[in-house]
Amino acid sequence: MITTAAPDPASVWPVPPPTFGDALEADASALAEYVATGEALLAELPPKPERDASQQRFAEAAHAAARIARRRFLALHTDAVYDALTEGRSRYVRLPELVESAAERFPGLVPNRAQLASERAFIQADRDGREIDQGIFCGAVLRSPVAGPHLVDAMLRPTPRARDLLHDFRATGRAELTSVLVERRGHAAHVTFRNAQSLNAEDDQLIADMETAVDLVLLEDRVRVGVLRGGEVDHPRYRGKRVFSAGINLKDMRNGAISFVEFLMGRELGYINKMLRGLLVDPSAWLWSDRVTQKSWLGVVDTFAIGGGMQLLLVMDRVIAEQDAYVSLPAADEGIVPGLGNLRLTRLTGARCARQVILGGRRIQMTDPEARLVCDEVVPAEDIDEAVERAVCELGAPAVSANRQMLNLAEERLDHFREYLAEFAVTQVARAYSDDVLAKVEKRWQRSRSRAEGSGG
CATH class of the missing domain: 1.20.58.1300 (Methane Monooxygenase Hydroxylase; Chain G, domain 1)
Structure with a gap:
């Protein structure tokens, strides 16, 4: 030895x-x-x-x-x-x-x-x-x-799983995946997180399901708008309420169930990038508009969008939030890099506010003035459904797709995205195995287990 x-x-x-x-x-x-x-x-x-x-x-x-x-x-x-x-x-x-x-x-x-x-x-x-x-x-x-x-x-290519499910989705307008539900209503496809037991936190299964769901939305010709929203959750504090997303599942991370390739890299190169840039359907085409099929995306925030949940809002064409909700990127607390939040948040909020959120852990409440920098419309909970229908109608207009494409080309060059991810790949995986992050996730896990044992769960 x-x-x-x-x-x-x-x-x-x-x-x-x-x-x-x-x-x-x-x-x-x-x-x-x-x-x-x-x-x-x-x-x-x-x-x-x-x-x-x-x-x-x-x-x-x-x-x-x-x-x-x-x-x-x-x-x-x-x-x-x-x-x-x-x-x-x-x-x-x-x-x-x-x-x-x-x-x-x-x-x-x-x-x-x-x-x-x-x-x-x-x-x-x-x-x-x-x-x-x-x-x-x-x-x-x-x-x-x-x-x-x-x-x-x-x-950016369609996944084999989505291609296998496409015929049934076109026929029924519904795809029920393990942690995600996709429903077509008119020219909108509603994608709902259903990780109810973990406040709609992201895990390996949800990442795989989300990429399949996004592929189905982008491949269905009758859909012009994708709507992303969290479903109702089981957590005692929020039971029966919709929650957008609690971000990465830190329990899974502690247990080694958050994979680097499929989760940490797969979500950025996969479904989130597809939401932003579209689905690559003709690699040989010269113009980007001929190479991809893309749709407008609407994010609907109930209760909170934490971590990876807030990151998703940064690629949405419109965001509607209930007035009691909040958003945050608790990178300083978790110790990891918040995906592409560091790349995208600054252009929405400005550098100073972005640093307060990412480095200082600041929450943005929907009652804060800064909320208007990350959300387009803040409404009472009872008015959300009406606001969603109105936004779906507006985002489905013929000129929206072409203009969102030009906005995205102006705001985030593909090479800039790629170069950021090259650094992210090395930095994020090193953080995931760093002593301070491992100590934090262990402490959270122990605290969560103590609460569960104390409540008889």
Whole structure:
């Protein structure tokens, strides 16, 4: 068993770090051999919860050394790797499949299926953070002006699940998913969060369901407007009330059930980006308007929109909120990056207010003057349905689609979005495994469990 004090990452393994050149296959072999040597040493260690301090320092140094090598390899070969995985960009491969293919085709570059499965046996705090290696890979691909736009396009394509459900949705006007309900009413499709047990918080299942729902809305020709609203919840404090969204499910995050690829990256590259930019239906078209099909989106806020819930409002064409509601991005409290909130909030509220919300944890109540910067209309709860019908009529006008497209092109360049996500991929996954975040989610989980036990739940 290894018990020595942790050496410098660069000298942790008995072989020197690989020297890379310009030959993909030779460099890939060198990387694979180097990483395999380290993995053999890591395999001698007990799982993280059972390690002593010296063993944990060694493990951290070993992973750091491998990450240095991966970064150096990708600095030279990102485009060649991406081309190998997509047959010269002739295939559009979604991010989960891309990362899995990278593990098979280039051993040691990202964690393989067995390594990820091994980590899933533990809560987040007891893992080695192999998803960090996925973040390094995703960041490199998105940063590339060649591979990055192609990946963005791949994630704007309709999902197979939505295509399978489309015929029935067109016939019935209804799609009932695990955590989301989609209903067509006239020229509007109403998408309702139904994670009632968790205040409509976002988890892996909801992210997958939302992308399917958004695809269905965008593929149905009779729909001109999408309406996003939270359903009624089961929480004792809000039972029977609609809640827009409580943001990321921190209990799932503590338990390691919030995935980096499917959730943290998938929501930004998937359904939220589709809401903003549309669904890619003709990649060969020259004009963006010919490449995508897009619709107007209306957000309806009942009670609150916290974290990821507020982030969704930043891509809506119109937002209606009840007068007692509030919005917030509690990034400073949670310790993670609030998605693309840092990119998008400033252009709505200005820099000072955005910093108060993101860095200081400020809530914006619908009675605050600043509420008009993030919501278009604030009404009493009993007037929301009427306001929604009026907004659906206005957003369904023929000229709206073309003008929203031009507004979005002016406000958020695709390259700006891609470059932000390249940094986000690396920063967010590192935050998800940082000591302060893990301590916060554990404290919240313990507090929640104590309340449940105290109430007999």
